[in-house]
Amino acid sequence: MTEVAAEPIAEKLAELNLALSPEIHYRLGTVFSRTESMSLEQAIGEKYPLVKACEPVLLKALLEREQVLFVSLGELSFQKTIVILTNLRMLLFSTDRKQIPWQPYWAIYYSQISELQPVFMEQYKILLKDGSKLKFNYFPWQDRQNFQPVYSEAAKKVEEEGLDPPVSQSRENLCSNCFATVPKEGYECEACGATFWTPFSLCLRGFIFPPAGSLVVRTRRAALIDMVLYFLILSYVIFLQAQGNLTFAILMFVLTNGSYGDWMYKLAKRGLLLKEIRLEKQAVN
Numbered sequence: 001m002t003e004v005a006a007e008p009i010a011e012k013l014a015e016l017n018l019a020l021s022p023e024i025h026y027r028l029g030t031v032f033s034r035t036e037s038m039s040l041e042q043a044i045g046e047k048y049p050l051v052k053a054c055e056p057v058l059l060k061a062l063l064e065r066e067q068v069l070f071v072s073l074g075e076l077s078f079q080k081t082i083v084i085l086t087n088l089r090m091l092l093f094s095t096d097r098k099q100i101p102w103q104p105y106w107a108i109y110y111s112q113i114s115e116l117q118p119v120f121m122e123q124y125k126i127l128l129k130d131g132s133k134l135k136f137n138y139f140p141w142q143d144r145q146n147f148q149p150v151y152s153e154a155a156k157k158v159e160e161e162g163l164d165p166p167v168s169q170s171r172e173n174l175c176s177n178c179f180a181t182v183p184k185e186g187y188e189c190e191a192c193g194a195t196f197w198t199p200f201s202l203c204l205r206g207f208i209f210p211p212a213g214s215l216v217v218r219t220r221r222a223a224l225i226d227m228v229l230y231f232l233i234l235s236y237v238i239f240l241q242a243q244g245n246l247t248f249a250i251l252m253f254v255l256t257n258g259s260y261g262d263w264m265y266k267l268a269k270r271g272l273l274l275k276e277i278r279l280e281k282q283a284v285n
């Protein structure tokens, strides 16, 4: 990793007319670090869109005096996930294909990480204190070079300071509205009163009418695609029924709705998905 001094990066950002939020404390040298073969402009060009896309969430999620050290987009258990290292903890944001952060969100204090293992090729495995594991099946090569040193330095500092906050699980769920921690198995945020879908309630909603499941937990774009696909399948079911293939039509209908309900169950199991926000405390989404 080549950590660049902050000043040339700030100058280059200004020269390229790229602004970062003055309210977020970045360590520019590691956020825009680069390999020997990369120019500063290339490093900024590759990283800036992702960093900028994270800012609306970071502004709400960061604690006082928390500094952003590293931002990357990898794949955690085959789901696109944004990884952020700060001077206090690791933040994980789900994301859609356009790299916009989207619920669920998680946080892991460094004291909860037992080991960070580089695995074969572009992968990482993170072993957590509660026995769970995070498996990155993809980690960009360039970021892979920087992840370990940035993490090690931050984790060491935190350990020296004796920062080991109590947790309900190593990877804590964050409220998608106010970004407070919601303890394990909790579906209501004590800080803002937001409620979240339980796996069963979301599964039921998805099983009864799949588009209704998508609409409440997916981005508008993803929900629209789900809806179009579902209505295409439904049209085919109606066509089969009209052709006299009633058994096959019923089987297809049940299988489609059943697999959708199962998918919704898994989504709600993975992390917190907003159900309702108290109107006076709306913060995001």
Ligand SMILES: [Zn+2]
Residues within 6 Å of the ligand: 175, 176, 177, 178, 179, 180, 189, 190, 191, 192, 193, 194
């Ligand atoms: Zn909340």
